Amino acid sequence: MTKFSQYNFRDEINESLKDIGFDEPTEVQEAVISLINKRKDIIVQSETGSGKTHAFLLPIMNAITPDQQVQTVIATPSRELAYQIYNDTKDILKNFSSEYQASIFVGGADRDRQKKKLSSSQPQIVIGTPGRIWDLIRDNYLRVDTASRFVVDEADMTLDMGFLDDVEHISSKMPDTVEMMVFSATIPQKLEPFLKKYMNAPKKVEIKTGSVTAKNVENWLISTKGKDKNKLIYQLLTIGSPYLALIFANTKSSVDDIHSYLRGQGLKVAKIHGGLTPRERKRVMKQIENMEYQYVVATDLAARGIDITGISHVINAEIPDDLDFFIHRVGRTGRNKLSGIAITLYRPGEENKIDAIEKLGIMFAPKDLRKDEIVDVQERDRRQNRNASQEKLEPKLVGFVKKQKNKKKPGYKKKIKQAITTERKRKTRINNRQEAKQDRVRRKENNNHR
Missing domain, CATH: 1.10.287 (Helix Hairpins)
Known part of the structure; x- marks a missing residue:
């Protein structure tokens, strides 16, 4: 069994790994670290929660020098994910001397303060959202022509959110010899032209788990049968007593509606969606991390950019139109080998959506809520009802x-x-x-x- 101690990391990194309790690399870390050490361009496809962040952070930080110039740029599509990577970086840097610095540049932060900071010194590691990073490069405050490594994290989400042009602009200002690393849970076909244009004979790494979701996650399926969906969610939360539950809806208005209902029932519940200001989102995330909330209602922004420790339950209040989001939602629970429960609610007429999810490899356990108790039901009920409705x-x-x-x-x-x-x-x-x-x-x- 491989240990981090076998990688010959610098002493500062080994001390930090010991402090955060990391001993053995995950499968993706074991596959990727040696490639990054060899300065290979890589495309890494691995499921959410597999340890991708430390797969690139550890070898990058093992190679940084005290030179006050940008050596690595890490671009990620959401502020929340940028802060997560920044915090992971600081956890590793804490045993380094003060000469080694990482800086975060995201939208919503004080641009003038960022420019002033860059005017005095350039950090070795830059972490941020593509739009803000490109703004600072374009205004000649951030120098990336010295960078030797460029990481594009959550590349499929970067594409979905329309940030790929900014990533291309950033790439164009880097040396031709820059080592590029692309990490993603999926590699959409629309991403291929970018990969071919900016990557040099990349090594592709795909970590297959045999299941699209972690084996330690139970997928429950519950029909609303025309019932009040908000009331059903409230019952599920209060019956199961989850350690931390994340409830997903497709739109900001749906999140607001569920959040308002649950608060009206006396639950202390947080909400996260794009309608909140950056300051509000940062504050709420900090409160969640401090376990001030047991329930969180969110849009898919959270599914692709937030790593909240200890999520025991995920509830899909609505089925997403893009089924990739379903996988990412469910991937929020069952992390670090802990067990988790993902509950999907579906309305009459949505049987075909459930079929599509099952074709991805999801194995649902049909359940029902009867007399304040979650009970098993027969899978054939849904299929027979669907077939009957199709025949009429x-x-x-x-x-x-x-x-x-x-x-x-x-x-x-x-x-x-x-x-x-x-x-x-x-x-x-x-x-x-x-x-x-x-x-x-x-x-x-x-x-x-x-």
């Missing part, structure tokens, strides 16, 4: 199908299939509108009783 066609559509079958003209089967698909989509839209209307009515009633 409108009389008008039944007549159309019969007519097409009698005619048996070329392509008639395709026409029948298209007509049935269109009808099902129409029914799903109607069900979704009715569900949304019922949610609005319930919210109004709840507000009137507060």
Whole structure:
């Protein structure tokens, strides 16, 4: 079994690893550290929570020198993730002399103060969001022409959030010999042109776990059956007594609604989404880290950029349109080999979304809430209900199908299939509108009783 002591890291790093309790490298760290030491361009695809951050931090910090110039730039798409990497860096730097510095540059922070700091000295390690890093480079305050390493963390999220142009601008100001490292949970096809343009014969590392989520995470599936979703979430939280629960919704308004309801029931609950100011988000994150909150409601911003220790439960209040987000949400729990429970709620008419998630390799355990108790239910219930709903066609559509079958003209089967698909989509839209209307009515009633 490999130990960190076998890597011949400098004494300062070994002391820091001992202080934070790191003894053995994870699979991705074992695969990547030696490649970075050999100055290879790398593309690393590994699941959330696999230890990617220290996979690049440790060899980078082992090689930095006291020279007061930028040696490494680490770009990440969210402020929260930038602060997480910055804090991890400081944990390792604490046994180094004061000559070694890391600085964080993110949007929302005082730009003038950052410029003043850079005017006096350049840090060896730069960590930040692509937009702010590029602003400081463009204004000639941050010098990256001396950098020998460039890390793009959460590359797929960088692409999704529209920061890839800023990353390209940053790359263009670096030496041609810069060692580039790209880390991501997924490698979208749209990212390929960037990788080909800026990377030199990169070594690809893909850590396959055999499962898209950690084996120590239970995935529960619960149908709302038209019930009040907020009330259902409240019951799940109060029945299970989670150590720390993270509830995900797709939009800021949904987060606000769930947050407001849970607070109205007397729970101390935090919320995180893009509508909060940077200062508010930083304050809330600090409170969560200090265990001032047991429940957190968030958008997918949190799923891809925040590493909160000790999350025992994840609740998907809504199924995300992008199923990659589902994987990242569930990846918030079950970390560091601890057990976790991920609960996914789905509405009538969303059975196809569940099927799509199952095709990713997720194994759901169907559950139901009965008399304030979570009980097992048969998987066939959902499939039979889905099949039954698919077989019940409108009389008008039944007549159309019969007519097409009698005619048996070329392509008639395709026409029948298209007509049935269109009808099902129409029914799903109607069900979704009715569900949304019922949610609005319930919210109004709840507000009137507060």
